[in-house]
Amino acid sequence: MTKLKTLVFITVGFIICLGLQSCTQPSKIAAQGNDKLQGKLVLTGSSTVAPLAAEIGKRFESEYPDVRVDVQTGGSSRGIADARTGVANIGMVSRSLKDEEQDLQAFTIARDGIGIILHKNNPEKSLSNQQIVNIYTGKINNWQQINGENATITVVNKAEGRSTLELFLGYFKLKNSDIKPSVVIGDNQQGIKTVAGNPNSIGYVSIGTAEFSLNNGVPIKLLPLNGVTATTKNVQNETFPLSRPLNLVTKTQPQGLDKAFIEFAQSPQVHDIVKKQDFVPVSK
Numbered sequence: 472m473t474k475l476k477t478l479v480f481i482t483v484g485f486i487i488c489l490g491l492q493s494c495t496q497p498s499k500i501a502a503q504g505n506d507k508l509q510g511k512l513v514l515t516g517s518s519t520v521a522p523l524a525a526e527i528g529k530r531f532e533s534e535y536p537d538v539r540v541d542v543q544t545g546g547s548s549r550g551i552a553d554a555r556t557g558v559a560n561i562g563m564v565s566r567s568l569k570d571e572e573q574d575l576q577a578f579t580i581a582r583d584g585i586g587i588i589l590h591k592n593n594p595e596k597s598l599s600n601q602q603i604v605n606i607y608t609g610k611i612n613n614w615q616q617i618n619g620e621n622a623t624i625t626v627v628n629k630a631e632g633r634s635t636l637e638l639f640l641g642y643f644k645l646k647n648s649d650i651k652p653s654v655v656i657g658d659n660q661q662g663i664k665t666v667a668g669n670p671n672s673i674g675y676v677s678i679g680t681a682e683f684s685l686n687n688g689v690p691i692k693l694l695p696l697n698g699v700t701a702t703t704k705n706v707q708n709e710t711f712p713l714s715r716p717l718n719l720v721t722k723t724q725p726q727g728l729d730k731a732f733i734e735f736a737q738s739p740q741v742h743d744i745v746k747k748q749d750f751v752p753v754s755k
Contacts, residue, residue: 509537510728516550516563517634518658519583519677520717524563526744527580527736534735538728544658548632551575554720560729562720565677566634576725577718580736581750584678584714585638586701588663590670591690594618598694604643606673609651614671627665627674628652634715635659639675642713660684667691678711679703679749686749707751717750 514524521544528540542563545553550562551572568577587603589595595618598606605611606624615621628650629636640647654672656662659680666674667689678701681693693701697712705711719733735741742752 508535508728508731511539512732513541513559514561514563515543515545515553515559517547517565518544519565520563523748527741531732531735546632547634554722564718564720566715575720577720578733579716579718579753581717581745582706582714583717583750584706584711585635585675586678586681587694588666588674588676588681588691590666591692592670608649622671625653625669625672627654627656627662627672630655630657638715682749703749703751
């Protein structure tokens with residue numbers, strides 16, 4: 472007797488994106504059992520999560536050669552929006568979900584902290600919370616008001632839609648309209664590059680990203696917060712006061728390829744990648 476095999480054809484849709492940010496319509500998933508995954512995954516969102524997700528994606532592709540993982544940045548707000556609309560299979564969000572986002576599913580793949588950074592040559596070893604607030608609101612605009620050195624402070628702030636901005640504002644009980652920025656930047660690398668290039672600047676970025684840059688000779692330094700050193704170790708032991716989860720989010724409970732990737736990203740198989748990027752691994 473001849474066995475009949477059913478062939479399933481999946482139509483992949485394409486969308487056209489206007490503007491500078493490119494995007495692609497995620498393909499539908501063709502999953503033939505756990506040992507035979509194929510298809511394309513599109514992840515968009517947080518610039519903090521993106522490098523980690525990209526490295527995890529490479530290892531996932533090596534395990535499943537018929538899978539392609541496309542990682543695009545744009546901020547946590549983009550990750551939320553794209554997951555909701557289906558532009559992305561998975562959104563990347565470097566914070567907890569808000570009350571109005573509880574319709575989405577969130578899966579933590581690591582933890583991170585947010586630290587204040589200065590140029591390596593800045594003599595300041597610490598700043599109080601009130602000094603940081605005064606600098607960012609323009610009440611202190613010259614380092615002379617703190618350490619006697621006559622130099623205008625370059626205040627580096629994050630752009631709207633960045634979860635790092637939201638956590639910074641929440642911790643210091645500020646509104647973005649209170650901030651008097653000299654420079655507005657997007658991702659963490661841009662913030663680090665700005666501070667590294669200006670001895671009189673101040674910024675705030677992912678501790679994991681900052682530690683990675685420090686280990687590669689970038690001339691910045693992390694300041695303690697409330698007397699607690701800004702390190703991934705202190706994020707892990709939960710003594711650092713400003714930390715956050717790094718999440719993958721989906722519109723519905725993930726199935727097929729989405730589910731397989733998320734489970735892989737939460738597994739001990741990628742803890743070495745998480746640690747290499749100076750984030751804190753989490754157990755599923």
